[in-house]
Amino acid sequence: MVEFEFVMPLLGGVLIGIASAIMLLFNGRITGISGIFGGMFFKQGEERKWRTSFVAGLIAGGIGLQYLNPEFFTNTSGRSLLVLVLAGLLVGIGTQIGSGCTSGHGVCGIGRLSPRSLVATIVFVFAGMVLVAIIQPFYN
C-alpha cells in the first residue's frame, strides 16, 4: 500500500495541473476554486457562466466518482455538523480575504512562481498544522 500513498496523489496532482492548464489555455483564467465559487455570486453574465459550468463539472465529476467507488468520499474525521459549519464559514471568509485557497495559491500561484502565493500557502498550511496539533488529541 506504500505505492498507493504517493503514486495516486502524484497522479491526482498532475490531473489537477492539466485541468488548470486547460482553463488557462482556453479561457485564460487561473483555476482558483474559492474565487470561481465566490464569483458565481459576485459576478454576472459571461463571468458567472463559465464559473458555474466549472463548478457543475466538479460536482458532475463527484457524482461519477461516487458511482465508481463511494470510498473516494470516506469521511472518518469525526467532525460534527456544527464543526463543519464553523469550518466552512472560516474557509469562506479566509479565502475571500486572502484571495485564494489550495488551488489558486497552492497550485496555480506557486506554479506561476508568485511569491505572494508561496507566502499564502506556507501560512495556511502552517495555520492548519497548528490547529490540528491543538484539536487532534481530542479526536484520537
Add this chain to the structure above:
Amino acid sequence: MDKTTFVTFFSGVLFSIGLGISGMTQPQKVIGFLDVFGAWDISLAFVMVGGIISYLIFQLTIQKRFSTPLLAKQFYLPTQNEIDKRLIFGAVLFGIGWGLGGFCPGPAITSLGSGSLSTMAFVVSMGFGMLIADKVISQIFIPSVIKADSVDSAQK
C-alpha cells in the same frame, strides 16, 4: 452549449477526478497531512508536488506560445504582488478552517456529488462566509480592497 461552457465544464470534471484519486476528498487524509505532531501522513504533499510541477511546465509553455487564450480575449492573471496583512490574515483563517473540517473548497464542492449532507452544510456555510467577507470584513482592509477592486474592474 458554447465552447467555453464545454471546456470549463470538462476542466471541472478533470479537476474533481484529480482530487478524488489523490485522496483530497477524504478529510481524515487531509487532517493526517496537517497532523505533523501526531500520525503524520505525508502522502497528500505529493498532490501539490504533482500539481505545481505540471502546472509550472504547462503555464510556461502556454505563455510562451500563445499571446491570447484560444477562447477568451486575453489572459486574466493576478496583478497583485503585495504581501500584505490582508493576505496573511485571510490565509490564517483559511488554514484554521481547513484543519478544523479537513476540507478546502475544491474537495468540498466535489464531495457534493456524493450526496453527503454534512458536506452540503460545509459548502453553504462557505458561500455564506464569502458573502460576509465581501460585505463586512473587507471594510477593515479598505486600502487593499480598493486596489483589489480596481484590478477586478480593469479585467471586466
